[in-house]
Amino acid sequence: MKRRTLLAAGAAFGALARPSFAQDTWPQRPIRFIVPAAAGGTNDVLGRYIQDPLQKLLGQPVVMEYKPGAGGAIASQYVAQQPADGYTFLLHGSGLVTVPLVQRKPSYDALKDFVPVSLLGTSPMVLMTHPSMPPTLAGFVKQAREHPGQLEWGASALGGVGQLAMEAFHEAAGIRKMVMVPYPGAGPAAQALLAGQTKYMLSTPSSATAGFVKEGRMRLLGVSTAKRSPLLPDVPSIAEAVPGYDTQTWFGLVAPAGTPAPIVERLGGAVAQVLAQPDIQQKFRTVYVVAQGGERELGEIIRSDHALWGKVARDNHITMD
Structure with a gap:
């Protein structure tokens, strides 16, 4: 009786341990960064700046894929529907938040459909x-x-x-x-x-x-x-000249909601290591972006933008199909 109990417990432990093992050994195949615009935009440029050093840290290729259209909504909706397995990420910016706020029928929810991975940088308008x-x-x-x-x-x-x-x-x-x-x-x-x-x-x-x-x-x-x-x-x-006016754009990486926290933390940590490199910071400055990482920081920006731009859209009756 005791032996059967121990075997059952061992099997249950093994079943519980498998996801953790998979996360500990992530990544085991190429990672995709989905870009919501054609090649050559700022999102793409920043992604290519960090692509090679990230590949070296993670030991797997980082592949850039482009899905332009609808102000970034096509790419955002696509990533939101992908498996939350840590192999598909969205390299987006402020439009991630603003587009669904003005859509009559939002195609995704920036707060619910994604988890922040890391801020990449900010830029003034x-x-x-x-x-x-x-x-x-x-x-x-x-x-x-x-x-x-x-x-x-x-x-x-x-x-x-x-x-x-x-x-x-x-x-x-x-x-x-x-x-x-x-x-x-x-x-x-x-x-x-x-x-x-x-x-x-x-x-x-x-x-x-x-x-x-x-x-x-x-x-x-x-x-x-x-x-x-x-x-x-x-x-x-x-x-x-206009006291109180203060806003900026941002660029960052998000993942489909439900992506395991250890994977998010590992990728976010790798991004932070890359952004700390002086040559990467200089490259970002050439496209007028201040390199800045952080999972928590990106989450705060997304939430504050959602409140700010949601009010602006409502107050000015801004909608689009």
Whole structure:
């Protein structure tokens, strides 16, 4: 009797131990990072910066896969439906939170369908204007207040953080009834600004925009963070003219809900080791991103963004199909 009891207990222990063993030996095959845009975007660039050192730490290939479309919703919905086995992750940014908040029929829930793995970095947005606009932030805000409904502004994605952050800027600055013109990406939106088809936009900085500023074809009037950014120390903070305005974009890794905690912790720890390398930090700065890791930090950002942008979307009646 005792022998049968011991055998049964041993079998039960073995069954309980198997998942832990599998997690302890993770990864045993290639890992996929799903990117919600075409190759060449900031998500992709950051992923490729950390790809090789991560492969060396984890002992398995890290494969980048691209699923663009619907503001990132296609990739997000895809990853949410994948097995929570630690082999598929989503390399996304602020749009992970904003898109379902403005969809009439949300295709996923950013809070329930994913678990944070690690923040990768943060970047300020920049108020970019056409040279025909006043050369200072205070001058631009004054003109915009005095001419409601008479200026066009570009949005790089309907329901994206650029659109929501601009609406929050309008509200904080007392700017009313301007004309939004949507574009399929930051590149086309910037080209419209250069051509004078729009007069201003909020977007993340890039080497391309730095070149346009140097050529005198575009101005950078303010960064969206509460204080000046170390990435653009000569550009004032929008809060200097519009007190209280403070926002930024972020990039990070999330996994399908239910992914075992030991796997999340191991990948997050490996990412932290990579981000601590000085050469990686310098590479991130070249695309105007401050390298920053942390599972808890990403979770906090996702929750705070959900509350902030949800209110902005509701207050401004922003919806999309």
